[in-house]
Amino acid sequence: MTSTILKLENISKYYGNKKALTNIEWEAEEGKFITVLGPSGCGKSTMLSIIAGLERPDTGKIIFEGIDITHTPAYSRAINTVFQDYALFTHLNVYENIAFSLKIKKLSASQIKKRVSALLETVSLSGYEKRDVRTLSGGEQQRVAIARALANEPKLLLLDEPLSALDLKLRKEMQRELKALQKATKITFVYVTHDQNEALSLSDDIIVINKGSILQKAPPDEIYAKPVNSFAAQFIGDGNILNSVVMDNGRAKVFGTAIINCETSGFKKDETAYALIRPENVYFGSAKENSLTAKVISSIFKGEYYEITADLNGERIKGRSEKAFEAGQSAKFEFKDEIYHLMRS
């Protein structure tokens, strides 16, 4: 039995005349890993600040554990944040950084000591107590920031692009650790990122946000398969978004002639729409008679396959092939037999 831990109701935020967030509504179930995904400047960090209590919304309410906390100051909320730049206290060492909130709670010295060493063990930094935080590597600073945010045993942990400053290898490693940590602690995570892969691999739910509005909230597989519009489709994964015309009984036409199977419920016959076809469903080098022919723009070796980008009547199509093509060469391609997703915008 899961319950709602956090609920945002009709949150809007303006900076002068500029709208940062418009009518944001969503809720988080307890113990879930929720990712807020959007391009930079879309308002996702502002939303996090509002949940943390560091900024006030202009309209709307924040309900946390059933209580309206819209006007509760940040220091009274059982919510903690891992900041993008870690925001470690450089005048304090590792131990003092992590113990910061415990000292405020007036725990005894021995309790604090116990808790800090347990936290350091959680983030695999045992023995780092006396270290100066400025001498730590990016990954280590990140771990200290996480330990510090967890010290208070928050019900909700906010993470603002926590891995964006790390190199790729370390980022992958930290992703795994974060996911494991979330599972072990059962704390609800709200994780802000602009990295789609991070969102897909970590989350129970993804909230796609653009220009201060929520486009879609769904589990990763659903967002990947059925994005609500072409923006969400392009943002999550690689995809061909093709102009199409809806035909009857579950079919649509792309490139004027090719017929694909589609989920057409809700669409009228002869309506124009966008069809989402992932590159893994486009096969170049087809030998079928009715396959389409496009002019190859690029052919990139990806290990298991070649990634082919081609042009057909001014529309781009990206797909895969077992063999390389030359740029400028004509190539036949076909779509895998799938039921494709249609979008209105």
Place this chain on the structure above:
Amino acid sequence: MRRIFGRIYTYMLLIFLYAPVIIMAVYSFNESRTSKIWGGFSLKWYISLFSNKQILTALTHTLIIAAVAMIISTIIGTLAAVGISGLGKYSKKTIMAINYLGIINPDIIIGVSLMLLFTFMDLNFGFLTMFISHITFCIPFVVISVMPVIKKLNTNTINAAYDLGAKPLYTLRKVIIPQIRPGIITGALLAFTLSLDDFVVSFFTTGSGVTNLSIYVYTSARRGISPEINALSVLMLTVVFTLLVAVNLRMLKTERKTK
């Protein structure tokens, strides 16, 4: 060649800057009373300095005023700087402009205007008026010393403190002040020195019985400056110099720590 000229230039500059001080220091050990004649090495001015009650009282007054001015102006100036840094762009610019006014305003105007204000308020001229005026002209300097370090302060550390449950006052004490300490110390030292060597403002705002060193020197100058003053100046210079070296060493140490 260029290096030699550079060196000569530097030494010339240093000589011009420090010649008066060096001459003063040399003459403080002069046996003779007039500064034109070298009467041989002697410590007698140092000895008589410590038996000159007037000078000692003036010194005490100066130090008390400087200490009070330093402490209070540092507190007010630091809090002001923290507050100003949180303002919007235009209010910040306006207030900083007003703050600079206090720095570029000639001492004579500050002195006279404060005197007028105290008369208008019917205050008794004395320690209180001296404290108020010294604190007043020190605050802008503390503000401009603290502002740059606040600018460098990562505001997310303040947010992090709130986020971790620290109330604003606790955040100020445990997060903001420790991080801007170098600026506060600079500001405090500046305030202390400014108060120490102020004459003009003190002259207009002091009352009977409260004579500080600069006023003492000024009034006794008519009778000819006693070499005791040279001795006193050398002592004060030594103290200030030691302080300066200590502060610089400290800063160097913290800088190394950061690297």
